[in-house]
Amino acid sequence: xxxxxxxxxxxxxxxxxxxxxxxxxxxxxxxxxxxxxxxxxxxxxxxxxxxxxxxxxxxxxxxxxxxxxxxxxxxxxxxxxxxxxxxxxxxxxxxxxxxxxxxxxxxxxx
Amino acid sequence: xxxxxxxxxxxxxxxxxxxxxxxxxxxxxxxxxxxxxxxxxxxxxxxxxxxxxxxxxxxxxxxxxxxxxxxxxxxxxxxxxxxxxxxxxxxxxxxxxxxxxxxxxxxxxxxxx
Numbered sequence: 466x467x468x469x470x471x472x473x474x475x476x477x478x479x480x481x482x483x484x485x486x487x488x489x490x491x492x493x494x495x496x497x498x499x500x501x502x503x504x505x506x507x508x509x510x511x512x513x514x515x516x517x518x519x520x521x522x523x524x525x526x527x528x529x530x531x532x533x534x535x536x537x538x539x540x541x542x543x544x545x546x547x548x549x550x551x552x553x554x555x556x557x558x559x560x561x562x563x564x565x566x567x568x569x570x571x572x573x574x575x
Numbered sequence: 576x577x578x579x580x581x582x583x584x585x586x587x588x589x590x591x592x593x594x595x596x597x598x599x600x601x602x603x604x605x606x607x608x609x610x611x612x613x614x615x616x617x618x619x620x621x622x623x624x625x626x627x628x629x630x631x632x633x634x635x636x637x638x639x640x641x642x643x644x645x646x647x648x649x650x651x652x653x654x655x656x657x658x659x660x661x662x663x664x665x666x667x668x669x670x671x672x673x674x675x676x677x678x679x680x681x682x683x684x685x686x687x688x
Contacts, residue, residue, distance in 0.1 A: 469617065496674050508579070508665055508679030509618075554617065558673040561625070562633060563608075565617040 467492045469557060471566035479574050484542035486569050488555035493533050495557040500529050500540050503552045503568065512553075513540070545573045577601050581666050581680035588656045588687050596651040596683050598666030606672045607649040608633070609641065611662040612682075618665065624649055625672065656687045 468491040478484060488498070497516045501509040513529045515522045515538070521530045526543040542549055554568040582597045600607065608623035610633075620633030624643040638660060640652040649668075653660060663684050667677040 474615075499676065501677075501679075506681075508681045509667075509677070510679070511676040514676055556618075561631075561672060562620055562623065563618075563673040563677070565610075565619075567615055567617040 467495075467557060467559065467564040469555060469564050469566040471553075471555060471569050473569060474567065475570045475572075477572040477574060478545055480545060480547060482545055482573075484540075484545050484549065484571060484573075486540040486542075486553050486571070488538040488540070488566055490536045490538075490557045490564070492557075492559065493536050495533065495559050497558050498529075498531055498538050499556045499558070499563070500527075500538075501554045501556065503554060509554065545571075547573045547575050549573050579666055579668055579678050579680035581664075581683050583683060584681065585684045586686070588653075588685065590656060590658060590687060592656050594653050594656065596653075596664055596666075596685070598649045598651065598680060599647050600649075600666075600668040600678070601647065602668065602670075602678065603646060604668035604670050604678070605646065606670070606675075607643070607666065607668045608673075608677075609639070609649070609651045610665045610667065611635065611660075612665060613662050621651065621664075623673075653685075658687050661685060661687045 500512045515531045528541045552568040556563045556565045609621040610618040622641040
């Protein structure tokens with residue numbers, strides 16, 4: 466059974482600092498990995514999708530890396546802003562299903 | 576373009592009652608899925624569908640039924656509500672399965688007394 470872990474569960478940083486969010490998974494036989502953002506009381510918004518054959522994916526200030534063999538992905542958010550405050554979840558796909566981590570809740574202090 | 580719409584947004588039930596959570600999407604997505612989100616546990620897959628008439632079980636299917644008679648709609652039925660089913664329920668859809676970006680609804684917050 467795929468287990469997805471995100472550490473830490475919560476993170477608080479001052480505005481302007483770079484954010485580093487971690488995701489680990491136990492079964493490396495994945496098809497891809499997705500990063501999502503969730504605002505309080507809302508659904509999830511897809512941020513980045515990395516195919517298993519890729520090493521990284523970038524979108525604006527966001528960069529996600531994937532090391533499939535070691536079961537790890539990292540989401541980098543450059544020059545954080547108060548609007549980046551949210552919960553970030555990662556999910557891996559295999560066997561036609563997505564397995565989610567519990568998320569990291571980020572607070573960016575102005 | 577409404578995306579994924581879930582109704583109701585909030586619901587309180589008594590133990591033993593039944594109800595249906597509605598999910599509709601207007602993007603002509605073949606793949607739809609239901610998750611529950613509990614504190615500290617992330618999202619867990621309940622049921623999913625790869626197209627009209629085709630459904631399958633996820634990680635935590637017990638106590639829930641689904642059907643998919645149209646591409647647009649994927650309702651989730653609670654047969655006999657239990658307090659352990661108190662949770663936030665999310666519906667998601669995508670064009671080509673879990674291998675493409677997922678579009679989520681805003682969720683249904685369900686409390687069972």
